[in-house]
Structure formats: C-alpha cells, structure tokens
Amino acid sequence: MAEQWTGRFGGLGLAADQELLYLHLLTTTGLSAGQLGAALGMAAERALAALGALADLGLVERPVADGAVWSAAAPDVALEELLLRRELELRRTRGRITELLRTYRRTSTGPEGELVEVITGRDSIAELWRSLQLGVRHQLRVLDKPPYIRRSDPELELAALGRGVRMRVVYESQVLRDPERVAEIQLYAGAGEQARVLPELPLKLALVDDRWALLPVSSGTELQSVLLVRPSSLLDALAGLFELYWSRAMRVPAADSTDLPRDRHRQLLTLLAAGLTDESIARQMGVSTRTVQRWVRELMDRFGARTRFQAGIQAARADLL
Incomplete structure (x- = not known):
C-alpha cells in the first residue's frame, strides 16, 4: 500500500x-x-x-x-x-525586504501608497494579523476592543511571549465581561503580558515593533477593512496615542496573587475603574451583588472616602492599584 x-x-x-x-x-x-x-x-x-x-x-x-x-x-x-x-x-530573504519595499514604493501610484495600505475582507484581515504576530520581533502594543474577526489564537501570543517579545495591551472594559476572554487574559498575563484596562477606547489598534500599525478603516459593529500603516509620522502619532492611553489605564490584577485580601481589593478597584456595574463585577468575581456592594463600602470606609472615585484615588496612593 x-x-x-x-x-x-x-x-x-x-x-x-x-x-x-x-x-x-x-x-x-x-x-x-x-x-x-x-x-x-x-x-x-x-x-x-x-x-x-x-x-x-x-x-x-x-x-x-x-x-x-x-x-x-x-x-x-x-x-x-x-x-x-x-x-x-x-x-538573506529578510535582508532583501527593505530593497523590495523601496521598489514597491517607486511603483506606487501616489504618496499614500507608500505609507498606508487598505486591506479588505475578513479572511485577508485575519491572515494579515496572523502574519504580523508571527513576524513581531521586539514588542507588540494593542488597544483591544470589539469588533473581532475571529477568536484569538492563544498559541500565537504565547509563542511570541516565549521568544521574548514585550506585549502591552489595554483592554476596553466590556472585554472583561466575557469570562472566556478574562481567562485568556489571565493566561497571557501569567506568561508575561502586561495588561491594563480602561472604560472606553477610541479605536482598535495594533502596533508591531516600530514597523507597522493596524487599525480599522472605520468604527462599527463589523470589521471589513483595515489600514496597514508603515513607518511615517502617522505611525509615530499612533504610537503616541497608545502610550497616552497606556499611561491612563489601570493594571489588570493577576489571578495568582498569594495575598488574597489585597488581590481582591485590587481586582475590585480595577473593575470599578473600568466602568463595570456592580452586577458585572459580581459575575466576574464569582460573588453576589450584595457582596460587591459591601466590599465597596468597606473600601470607602477604610479610606474615609465619600465616593468611589475618592476611594480609587486613596487606593492608588496606598499602592493597591
């Protein structure tokens, strides 16, 4: 046979x-x-x-x-x-990429073709994102929010983290309402990803090293077209935008802390700052809404705060966040 x-x-x-x-x-x-x-x-x-x-x-x-x-x-x-x-x-082939890119730019129809390329179609976008993840060398910076083309591929990110790629991701708070995504984020954080969260993000964005940026052509509930941005002042501006939101975001607490009360407070404050409701926080932390409300009251009493915002400020000063 x-x-x-x-x-x-x-x-x-x-x-x-x-x-x-x-x-x-x-x-x-x-x-x-x-x-x-x-x-x-x-x-x-x-x-x-x-x-x-x-x-x-x-x-x-x-x-x-x-x-x-x-x-x-x-x-x-x-x-x-x-x-x-x-x-x-x-x-040797990688060394020829710069030469090929110069040839490509010389034959482009206009200056926009040198800096920005439009990719359309869900399969094409997914394949491009996979290629960028496989090719990242030093760092990957992401503003993560819906919509998504496909479920994330943990093997790709874990492989990149394993080869020493620095990953920083800011998640929009609604991402944390999905238990499966939270489990993935905790897996990545355990492997070395630095994860933060904000109530809202202005756009989806991925920065691959200092070579490419990937972002949607327009906002909406579906992702049909994206822009691939090459080294330029536009790429620099997008990198600056990421750093701005990174500096404002709050750290997503690790899931394996050995200091349980401190970790509980950190997680609670992070989810509050991310804009989640008491009900969503309760589902996230596996407790009742009444328990969440009691914990919030305990934190406010602990710091002598009259509002949740004041409690967050005091917690940051106390290095709880």
Missing part, C-alpha cells in the same frame, strides 16, 4: 514525492529507484528525479552505479544541516 503524504517536512521545502521517498527509505534498505517507485505507486523516472533532489539536499546517498540501491542519510545530521541552510536563506 502506498504511503500518504503528510506534509510534515513542508517547512524544509520538500515536495510530496521527496517526503514520501525519504520516509520510505528510513524504514527499508536495498531498493533501487524503480523498486522504490513501485512501492509508492510512482513511475521509475519520477522516483529517480525525486531521489536526485533528495541527494542534492543531503538527505539520501547516491548509489555508485546505475540501478544500484539508495539509502537515507542519518536524519539527525542531514535534517539539522538542511535546517541551517533554510535558516540562512530566510535571513
């Missing part, structure tokens, strides 16, 4: 025939190109061409004579060498 192509080595640039032959050679020896082709249901000439390509990549050893048998090279050595070669090619 012929083996099925898995595509597991697609990242190494192996075609289907090449992968099938290499995997088969790992499990058998003493076969010629014709015998290998017959075992996998491909013509001898096709098998021979794929084996030649594998030999050029160092994954198989060429026979010394026509019709002789083929054998696989040890995968720990051969694949490692191929990986290093691919990494070198990728670094």
Whole structure:
C-alpha cells in the first residue's frame, strides 16, 4: 500500500514525492529507484528525479552505479544541516525586504501608497494579523476592543511571549465581561503580558515593533477593512496615542496573587475603574451583588472616602492599584 503524504517536512521545502521517498527509505534498505517507485505507486523516472533532489539536499546517498540501491542519510545530521541552510536563506530573504519595499514604493501610484495600505475582507484581515504576530520581533502594543474577526489564537501570543517579545495591551472594559476572554487574559498575563484596562477606547489598534500599525478603516459593529500603516509620522502619532492611553489605564490584577485580601481589593478597584456595574463585577468575581456592594463600602470606609472615585484615588496612593 502506498504511503500518504503528510506534509510534515513542508517547512524544509520538500515536495510530496521527496517526503514520501525519504520516509520510505528510513524504514527499508536495498531498493533501487524503480523498486522504490513501485512501492509508492510512482513511475521509475519520477522516483529517480525525486531521489536526485533528495541527494542534492543531503538527505539520501547516491548509489555508485546505475540501478544500484539508495539509502537515507542519518536524519539527525542531514535534517539539522538542511535546517541551517533554510535558516540562512530566510535571513538573506529578510535582508532583501527593505530593497523590495523601496521598489514597491517607486511603483506606487501616489504618496499614500507608500505609507498606508487598505486591506479588505475578513479572511485577508485575519491572515494579515496572523502574519504580523508571527513576524513581531521586539514588542507588540494593542488597544483591544470589539469588533473581532475571529477568536484569538492563544498559541500565537504565547509563542511570541516565549521568544521574548514585550506585549502591552489595554483592554476596553466590556472585554472583561466575557469570562472566556478574562481567562485568556489571565493566561497571557501569567506568561508575561502586561495588561491594563480602561472604560472606553477610541479605536482598535495594533502596533508591531516600530514597523507597522493596524487599525480599522472605520468604527462599527463589523470589521471589513483595515489600514496597514508603515513607518511615517502617522505611525509615530499612533504610537503616541497608545502610550497616552497606556499611561491612563489601570493594571489588570493577576489571578495568582498569594495575598488574597489585597488581590481582591485590587481586582475590585480595577473593575470599578473600568466602568463595570456592580452586577458585572459580581459575575466576574464569582460573588453576589450584595457582596460587591459591601466590599465597596468597606473600601470607602477604610479610606474615609465619600465616593468611589475618592476611594480609587486613596487606593492608588496606598499602592493597591
């Protein structure tokens, strides 16, 4: 029975025939190109061409004579060498991006084409955002609010955090009303994301390093078109906008604090400052509305405050926020 192509080595640039032959050679020896082709249901000439390509990549050893048998090279050595070669090619390609961008700008129809690109369609936007997340090197800054194209992909963000990317996210308070999103935010915070919250945000915004900004073309309940902004004074202004809202936002409390009363107060004050109602805070914290109201009264009494706002100011001075 012929083996099925898995595509597991697609990242190494192996075609289907090449992968099938290499995997088969790992499990058998003493076969010629014709015998290998017959075992996998491909013509001898096709098998021979794929084996030649594998030999050029160092994954198989060429026979010394026509019709002789083929054998696989040890995968720990051969694949490692191929990986290093691919990494070198990728670094060279990355180095050509600036040159390609200059060519692109020279052929743009107008000055706007150099700085801003409009991307339309939900699938195109989702794929662009995924590519930007995969390509981020140093920092990712986000103003997070609805609408969303798709559910977030925790693996992408956790992978970026794992490779040392600094992530700062300001969430609009309504995001915290979704228990699933709160669980995701706590997961990211545990992995190193710095998360803050504000009652309202003016727009959705993502800043990838100092190279790109992504934001909607217009506000609304659906996200159909976005702007991709490249290095320019506009990108600088958007970065300044993020920093302004970051400085005003309140920290989202961690979920694993060992100081439970202090953490409860911090979480309560953060949710109050984020504009959530007592009922929403109660659902968020897993308690009754009456309990939330009692805790608020306790904080106001503790700081001698007549309003919730005054309690927040006193709490900030006491380093509870």
